[in-house]
Amino acid sequence: MKDRSRTDGEYLLYLAGSGVSFADSAAGRARAYAATGIRSNRIPSARTSLPARPFTKDASRGMIDRDTEMTVRTDPFNLAYPSYAATRALDDLRQRNHPLLDGLGHVYLDYTAGNLVPLGLVERHASLLRDHVLGNPHSTNPASALTTTFVEQARESVLEFFNADPDEYVVVFTANATQALKLVGESYPFVPDGDYLLTFDNHNSVNGIREFARARGCPTTYVPVVLPDMRVNDDELASLLGRAPRGGRRLFAYPAQSNFSGVQHPLDWIPLAQEQGWDVLLDAAAFTPTNRLDLTRWKPDFVSQSFYKVFGYPTGVGCLIARRAALARLHRPWFAGGTITVASVQGDRFYLAENESGFEDGTPNYLALPAVEFGLQYISEIGIDTIHTRVRCLTAWLIERLIALRHSNGAALARVYGPRSDARRGGTITFNLYDRDGRAIDHRDVEQRANVSNISLRTGCFCNPGGGEIALGITGTELSSCFHQPEHETHLTIDDFRLCIDGKSTGAVRVSLGLVSNLKDVEAFVQFAETFLS
């Protein structure tokens, strides 16, 4: 591996007691550099060694510069992101709840796909199952009644976690975010003079709703995201939202955070759209694990969520949080066990139960639901703002480090798709690596080498084809000519697809940070990336 510590050459000094306070921002970092007297805009490496200056070690103060008698910190990350220090409790939590990470030297960088299972949560859930007799909640016997109590407690805890008024919102438990989205899609009153509007960077589970719209003759419109930041042009969105209504209901769907680029789209799109008659479906799956979603402040009509993304355990439970008024506008295409008050065979009628009960098909995952309440308590006790701060600092640092990596001829190693600053973005970083001649390194090779290094990351398009098409420069014309070839009528392999798009990358590499990520994970990844330098 190339040793870059020699070439970094710059060091940051922390002036103890100087009264200089460094904010976690570009301006703060600039001030940090200025305070050191170092004239450089180079991004320092956290692996830099001490400069050759006269230092003494002091047990309480650390390293002291003998010339200036000042405390020297050689740790540019903590200097640039001082608020990270307030998140140290997460390090203890990592040791207690995820000992395998450090025990096995596993660098987990796939939090956007799924959070890790906290041991304490599993133990708490196991003792609840051990200590209670729990039956199917669709009854009134004691085992059933107790389960119903736990299910309703879990429901209340979801509303509480999102600060949602129970008079305004209901929680429909589902298997995952996808099922929540499908409930909306299959029940939304799409009509030919309605509209389905969505951003390019939606997950496929939101894209798929267009097929329900199509089946009912309702047009779908995509709002593009624009490189390099992969944000939406505000004017373009305003003009699409401002289109004159044609009579039918209109649904606007977007991710609060893109699982492709990490972009956080503005939550103030919610009132903006609603004021113009749109129902708003906010896909919060990638957002809520590290950000506060306050449903008293923001009032989307529908919110989709998978709980394993927020606290790692259990899988198989998600929810649709819906405004009561919006839920009442949906028309379920069928009925099922658990969703009706009365259904008759001879009378050929059914009467749907009201609110959430009409949408929870069959038996809910009732044994897992108490663990949802515990998981939400777990996150609340840590503090979502603490998690947010940690992930923000590490994300900014990782991006800085990644984009600073250069081949010996000066060519950049990485091309990041999405914002390069920590403003209005989450801990998902997507990029491709390039060789010294600017040729893309196949994302599958990056993944294979990461696997060998015990680094868990993700490659491909992450179920987000629109994000991928924009990032990788794949045009609509290329795609439609590919899809309309007779041999691709019903079947298209990834290799066929690669040929169609003329050798362009078909995917990217994604690393994502979360609840118990630490600086060591980031540095391990940067060291791994350095192995691609030549």
Ligand SMILES: Cc1ncc(COP(=O)(O)O)c(C=O)c1O
């Ligand atoms: C933004 C976003 N929406 C929806 C989903 C779908 O979640 P699930 O597969 O748990 O249903 C994901 C999953 O990665 C996601 O990242």
